[in-house]
Amino acid sequence: MEALNIPTTPSLMRDFLRQAGGAAVIDGGLATELERHGADLNDPLWSAKCLLTSPHLIRSVHLDYLEAGADIIITASYQATIQGFEAKGFSREESETLLKKSVEIALEARDIYYERCNKNSCDGLGDGRILKIRPILVAASVGSYGAYLADGSEYSGDYGDAMTIEALKEFHGRRVQVLAEAGPDLIAFETVPNKIEAQAYVELLQEEDIKIPAWFSFNSKDGINVVSGDSLLECASIAESCKQVVAVGINCTPPRFIHELILAIKKVTTKPIIIYPNSGERYDADQKEWVGDHALTNEPNAQENTGVSDEDFVSYVSKWCEIGASLVGGCCRTTPDTIRAIYRTLSPRSPDPPMQ
Numbered sequence: 001m002e003a004l005n006i007p008t009t010p011s012l013m014r015d016f017l018r019q020a021g022g023a024a025v026i027d028g029g030l031a032t033e034l035e036r037h038g039a040d041l042n043d044p045l046w047s048a049k050c051l052l053t054s055p056h057l058i059r060s061v062h063l064d065y066l067e068a069g070a071d072i073i074i075t076a077s078y079q080a081t082i083q084g085f086e087a088k089g090f091s092r093e094e095s096e097t098l099l100k101k102s103v104e105i106a107l108e109a110r111d112i113y114y115e116r117c118n119k120n121s122c123d124g125l126g127d128g129r130i131l132k133i134r135p136i137l138v139a140a141s142v143g144s145y146g147a148y149l150a151d152g153s154e155y156s157g158d159y160g161d162a163m164t165i166e167a168l169k170e171f172h173g174r175r176v177q178v179l180a181e182a183g184p185d186l187i188a189f190e191t192v193p194n195k196i197e198a199q200a201y202v203e204l205l206q207e208e209d210i211k212i213p214a215w216f217s218f219n220s221k222d223g224i225n226v227v228s229g230d231s232l233l234e235c236a237s238i239a240e241s242c243k244q245v246v247a248v249g250i251n252c253t254p255p256r257f258i259h260e261l262i263l264a265i266k267k268v269t270t271k272p273i274i275i276y277p278n279s280g281e282r283y284d285a286d287q288k289e290w291v292g293d294h295a296l297t298n299e300p301n302a303q304e305n306t307g308v309s310d311e312d313f314v315s316y317v318s319k320w321c322e323i324g325a326s327l328v329g330g331c332c333r334t335t336p337d338t339i340r341a342i343y344r345t346l347s348p349r350s351p352d353p354p355m356q
């Protein structure tokens, strides 16, 4: 079934937000849910490993998020790269097929969701599932080069002095083309940790004339700059300069930093602001697991590393929207319960009447 009235031009995001009543809900942690359902992500491919081992599970997690009220679902391609698949012994062609598959799975989930809505329309009644026909977007995830390194480098943004914009364009180029050709509504450049990667993405979008609109989402560990220490204002300005970019914001960052980060981004962007924080826990890249304060007893700030409850997470959401966010969801360690709570907080949203 076709998605409802989804425009494909740069006005996509504004039109979509208008139809959503001014604010839209993004999904929550994908890898988090894959793990919660038993997937072992202790692998260089991390969540992209499930493209090989359990595509049905990816589809079912996308469906869980749609039924929790998400208006946008993000594909399982965060750590899916041609280089990463080739290192596992796949050919170039097989690697590209796997990338495409991440988008196909999400598009399939959206079709199944619409079928379920047609059979049984409800808005969070009964079993809590939200089965409501509405425009739904599929965003193809592009995780950073640091994610591919599989050592937590997306939380340092430190790629060494020898790294160049050209090398990053070379790394991501074919991957972005293949994902764009697979037919998503958006490309989600997620967890962007530094300025050179933002610049590389902009140049790729422009030089390759990528027709799919994109969002840029940075991460921060101090509420001021992006994780590398590069200026958030400069990073957001780079995104602002690109016509294919339809939203700019922050993901996989503790909720307590988000307020100040929105205020900073607002100074340099006219585009919708997107926010999908993590739970506030910290990632241990060696063990490939998230740790709370129980594992950080020697740290003076141990309490601050504890994940927030869904209730606390959602207590921030209205304020984030009041000061300028218009797309809100969750990243690592958030679940369909978090997204359901965000949906409830942002509802009822009365959509504007269609434009004449």
Ligand SMILES: C[S+](C)CC[C@H](N)C(=O)O
Pocket: 043, 044, 045, 046, 079, 146, 147, 148, 149, 150, 151, 152, 153, 154, 191, 252, 283, 285, 288, 332
């Ligand atoms: C957003 S982090 C939790 C993703 C996983 C990381 N790149 C790793 O491979 O360990």
Ligand SMILES: N[C@@H](CCS)C(=O)O
Pocket: 028, 029, 030, 031, 032, 047, 074, 078, 141, 190, 191, 252, 331, 332
């Ligand atoms: N879309 C990815 C982001 C990881 S930071 C996920 O939710 O697993």
Ligand SMILES: [Zn+2]
Pocket: 251, 252, 278, 331, 332
């Ligand atoms: Zn995350």
